[in-house]
Amino acid sequence: MKDVRPAQKDAYELILEAIDVGVYRPGDRLVESELAERFGVSRTPIREALQRLETQSLLSRDGRSLIVASLTHDQMAELYVVRAELEGLAARLAARHATAEETRVLRAMVEDDFKLLNDPAALARANRRFHKQIHLASHNRYLVQQLDLVHRTMALMATTSLAVEGRGRDALAEHDAIVGAIEAGDGDAAYDALKRHISIAFETRLRHDADAMLAEG
Incomplete structure (x- = not known):
């Protein structure tokens, strides 16, 4: 069919x-x-x-x-380094160039996504939507193209860090901080908040993978 x-x-x-x-x-x-x-x-x-x-x-x-394809440990680490820098830049530019309408949409996304905490798969989709909205709010087409490539490669990760217990709520709190910086027009704070968000996501994934390896014996 x-x-x-x-x-x-x-x-x-x-x-x-x-x-x-x-x-x-x-x-x-x-x-x-x-x-x-x-x-x-x-x-x-x-x-x-x-x-x-x-x-x-x-x-x-x-x-x-x-x-x-599957990502090796080194490939995943390299991907997160690039992602953190590009996403941070997108947040910095969004703080400078996002329209009032775009900022309100980001704020609404954060508030709506708290309703998805019990559904990791839906939360993962909402997370991709949120990050894409920041990319678009940067108003830099070349940056958006590069981030599209990065996020396509992220699809090769078989699991989402948002499935780790407690990570979903923490991630949304980090989203709230990112949007707050964009709303304030503070590019440096937006850059730092988004880079920290990606760093924590990477650490969460590493811990989860290490725990899974230990469980397998």
């Missing part, structure tokens, strides 16, 4: 979205015919999309098969 998808999304976006929401996870094999059936498109655009995703290192080769 074919999934019903918005016509405006191309094969690349459809596959990327499926990876992002966990339909396909690191290590899963992607088959042209199955993807074409799922998304209701021909195999040619699927093939082109897979080639593009492989070029971006979101897919890797396992013999003749393409699988969703």
Whole structure:
């Protein structure tokens, strides 16, 4: 049975979205015919999309098969370093350039997201939306493009740090501080608050992964 998808999304976006929401996870094999059936498109655009995703290192080769790539510890650490700097810059620029309407939307997101604390998957989606809104509020198209690439790669992480007990509430408190700095037009404070937010998320993930390794023996 074919999934019903918005016509405006191309094969690349459809596959990327499926990876992002966990339909396909690191290590899963992607088959042209199955993807074409799922998304209701021909195999040619699927093939082109897979080639593009492989070029971006979101897919890797396992013999003749393409699988969703996994991040090594070092790759994850490198990604968080870049993410922290770029996200911090986006927050700094948002404090300078965000419109009153954009700032009100960010504030409403923080308030609404507290209702999702018992649903880590929904909170993770809301978290991506929140960060994307800050990117857009920076009003710098080149920065937005680079952050899109970073966040596409973040989809290769099989779990979200927001699933760790207590992390969701703490993350939203950090979001509140970021928005407060943007509302105040304080670029330095916004930069620092968002960098700290990413640093804590990374530390939480490292602790969670270490605990999982210990549990496995």
